[in-house]
Amino acid sequence: MVEPVSDRLSYWLAALREALNTADPVLAVAAAVLAVMLLLLLVLVLRRGPPTSTTAAEFAEIKGRLTAMSEMTVRRQAEEAHALDERVEQVAARLGIALDGVSRRLAESLAETQRQNSDTVARLSERVDTLSRHMGDNLAEAGRRTTETLSTLNERLAVIAEARQSLADLSSEVGSLSGVLSNKQARGAFGQVRMEAIIRDALPSGAYAFQATLSNGKRPDCVIRLPNTPAPLVIDSKFPLEGFEALRIARSADEQKAARDAIRAAVGRHIDEIAGKYLIPGETQDTALMFVPSESVYGDLHEHFADLVQRAHRARVVIVAPNILMLAVQTVQAVIKDAKMRDQAGLLQREVGLLLGDVGRLAERVAELERHFALSGKALEKVSASAVAIGRRGDRLVSLDIEDDPERQLGTAQAAGELTARAS
Template structure:
């Protein structure tokens, strides 16, 4: 609508300029005619009859001029009305265009506001999640640092390994099957001893481990540093294995093997992966390195052995109890036989009671029917004698 109206409005403005020009020309023409009339009027007295004829011609020209002026005024009025209509159409088109533009701008602003609000809400939620994750990471970092500080301290690390080992042993064995800080005949006090069924010699468990060498081996940056750390780890491990073998393997007093508890599965796996020679030398020294899962497996084996030993110890008592149970079953069989006899006697009494009930029912039926003739005795039953 706007594109069709704007050219029309432009043409309206051009017609207005033409009308104004026409009016100016008309005004100039009228002024010229008035001058001519004035000159003709001045010369009328001198010319006589010729002026009268000219006056008639002049009047006719004036009438024509008035008629043309009236027509021009009508055209000017029509053109003014057309111009006003064009201006009104252009104003309405501009208003509609402005309204449409304002509506689209408002919708765009509302859509942008909603999208911005949703984006800000999502961003706030993600920031909250990031904040929670950052807090969790901070807590985890503090816990890791605390664990690292604990493992860096030898005494604290020993207490950590001791606590894990004690928890595994305490949860898996009866209280009388183990002892912590048990004193041997040579004055040594291993971290834990486990008593096997039927054998007075305890199994020794040591919970200390040289972690500094493992840390240096893991954190080595170059091949030379890694090789040096590996040599140090092998030396520290063999020294600890030899110390355990010398202190806790006492012939006739302890078991033939001892256990070194490694409190980390990853450290245990790394030793088996990179230091197989150390593991073999420890095995030949009758010292076994176990991880928490292997210690749990050993505890379960000890549980099975203890259960089997207790069953063997109680075999005689079980046989005795089974014999008494058989006697009780035989006695129960005899008493059930006696009870069966009583039930047979009770059955005979019940059959006699039923016969008497049938007689009473028949007698009552005859009384109801006023039948006083003696009833025939049942088959196999003698007729009753006279009642005295």
């Protein structure tokens, strides 16, 4: 009896569904082919009408074919699974061998890496030790240098502090100096003090005099007594500085012109006063010195007031600054020393004569001493010859066979004494 078509279709559809759900591509293709054939068969069946014996036979044939195909597919699947298992085993074996080689190489690489890391760590340790030692030395050196620098800095700070104190003192002195220069009497005293300091430092006390009185009753600030002449050299230190102060603070051209005119008038008048009061024929030198207590004022005179300098030269008044006065005083000091040397020339000649006499007597005594040394040398030569003769005789006596006769020994001793006395 033929099974219903719907039941058979359900069965084969379930089988096809399982075949389609498989992961094997061969089975999936076979299932797709069977599905197409089944669809075609259904279409034929539906067109022919209800199933007949012929249809049942066809279904049976199709069933047999499908069963054969299913069995062949299962067999092929089993074969392919077996082949796949063999391949998997071969791949596993190869993977095992490869993994063993990789493990071995990895172990060797790890060992080499560890050895290299050990060497690297050792080198790094040495470098760290060296670096630490160098850093320690550098830090010690840096500390020493820092200490020295701080010490030097402290010394410099101390010097700076002293300099600041000196500047403060100098500022106060400059303030007092400004007050001195603003007062005419104080200005004259300032020039007098500077001039006296230069004179005292360079000349002996008997070569100068301050505020000495001349025959006309005038009292110059200083006179220098020159050697071999009774006429002293006169120095005046009361230079007028009012005009130069006014010229320094002048702003307009008119103020500057007025200050220059005042300078020319005051300095010219002072030059005339020095020439009239201190140049006395036969009593003082023909030239007098006008002391300017400031180098800058002296430079301004020669740069801007050449007419005043020429006027002073014509009046035989020489304008001198502190440096030029020092040079002039040193020249006077050399002249005084030369004069003293000439004054002492006779004494020097007499002393030289006495010295030559002492040298002659010394030469005679040296010659006499040489004669004594010559006689002593001859006496020493004689003594040396006697000592040599005594030594030879002693050697001969030692080489002789001396008996134990007391009388003969006494005679030998007396003979040796006589020889010694004769040699002396």
